[in-house]
Amino acid sequence: MAELNYSSYLQTDVLLSLQRTRIPATADRTVVLAEHFFIVAHQSCELWLKQVVADLSLARDLLSSTGRPADTVDTSVELLQRSAELLRVLHEQVLALERLPLRHFVRFRPYLGTASGAQSQQFMTVGELLGDSGEEGELYRAFEDCADHHGCTVAEVCRLGITGGGLHRVAEALLDVGNGYWRWKVAHLGLMSKMVGGQRGTGGTTGEEYLMRRITLPFPELRRLRGALHAEELAASPA
Ligand code: HEM
Numbered sequence: 001m002a003e004l005n006y007s008s009y010l011q012t013d014v015l016l017s018l019q020r021t022r023i024p025a026t027a028d029r030t031v032v033l034a035e036h037f038f039i040v041a042h043q044s045c046e047l048w049l050k051q052v053v054a055d056l057s058l059a060r061d062l063l064s065s066t067g068r069p070a071d072t073v074d075t076s077v078e079l080l081q082r083s084a085e086l087l088r089v090l091h092e093q094v095l096a097l098e099r100l101p102l103r104h105f106v107r108f109r110p111y112l113g114t115a116s117g118a119q120s121q122q123f124m125t126v127g128e129l130l131g132d133s134g135e136e137g138e139l140y141r142a143f144e145d146c147a148d149h150h151g152c153t154v155a156e157v158c159r160l161g162i163t164g165g166g167l168h169r170v171a172e173a174l175l176d177v178g179n180g181y182w183r184w185k186v187a188h189l190g191l192m193s194k195m196v197g198g199q200r201g202t203g204g205t206t207g208e209e210y211l212m213r214r215i216t217l218p219f220p221e222l223r224r225l226r227g228a229l230h231a232e233e234l235a236a237s238p239a
Helices: 006-010 029-064 069-097 102-112 121-130 138-149 154-164 166-196 208-213 220-236
Strands: none
Touching: 029 069, 029 102, 029 121, 029 138, 069 138, 069 166, 102 166, 121 138, 121 166, 138 154, 138 166, 138 220, 154 166, 154 220, 166 208, 166 220
């Protein structure tokens, strides 16, 4: 059997054969290369999303299980922190795509047909995990279960702050993930608006207006409970 090496381990031959541009190869080379750039940016996003979905799903499962704290709480903090970092990477990729020249994009966009990022199954799964459209998602419910297993509520975790130990770190990491997701959406709206303005999306939505409505901050209950501490502090402090 052939010895394992870099390309056979990573299957780079398969990976690097997947960037199939749609614009005819006879088109201007700069335009073909711009479409290649567009495909690489999207495919890279999907690869990182695969890791984010797996990490967040495991964090959810660990938080809802009743295992030892080191295996559940501490490991889920690690997974959430990694996802927050990967969302930063995804955000950077949106910024890199701002270097797609508009004059090239207008040439190959018609070849996208009705394909649209809104059809990304993995992004939809992240939305279900984090909660989209102002609703709490699977991760927050798992966090509530976890707090319950430890004999407290999320409100108490917020009140305890740093003395809440692992549960406090989970709350902080959830918000880092939520803010990272929100930042990605804002950057994506900026990119989209810069590239197509008020035009409709290839997926058939109104584009700008649709994406603006889709931007919400995940974990609204956690944010509300943390904010409520200010009112409690004011009520407790002498006039
Ligand atoms: C030139 C670059 C881009 C443009 C012009 C663009 C445009 C759009 C538009 C107009 C929509 C609304 C749906 C539609 O009608 O098509 C959309 C949604 C979306 N796009 Fe992009 N996009 C770009 C880059 C990206 C990249 C790099 C990704 C990463 C995979 C991505 C992922 C998404 C996702 C996940 C949605 C759904 C967002 C939501 O529902 O909140 N897009 N995009």
